[in-house]
Amino acid sequence: FDWIDVTLKDGNTLTSEKVSRAKGHAHNPIESDELWVKFDDCLSEAFEPSRRRALFDKLQNIESLSSPRALYQ
Secondary structure (H helix, E strand, O other), X not given: OEOOEEEOOOOOXXXXXXEOOOOOEOOEOOOHHHHHXXXXXXXXXXXXXXXXXXXXXXXXXXXXXXXXXXXXX
């Protein structure tokens, strides 16, 4: 497991809970709605909202696409 200790200017220390599997690990998967929020934030400067959503939905079902080109259509 891992954890984080943060020492504040006043000398107090904050300690996180122990984390055995990071969020997104196969044994601690990220939920689709959480993944969408991160994806949307990462692409917010590059694509309009409807384009971000369409790309996200295609990537969520990438195994059903006929070819990589379908991501851009």
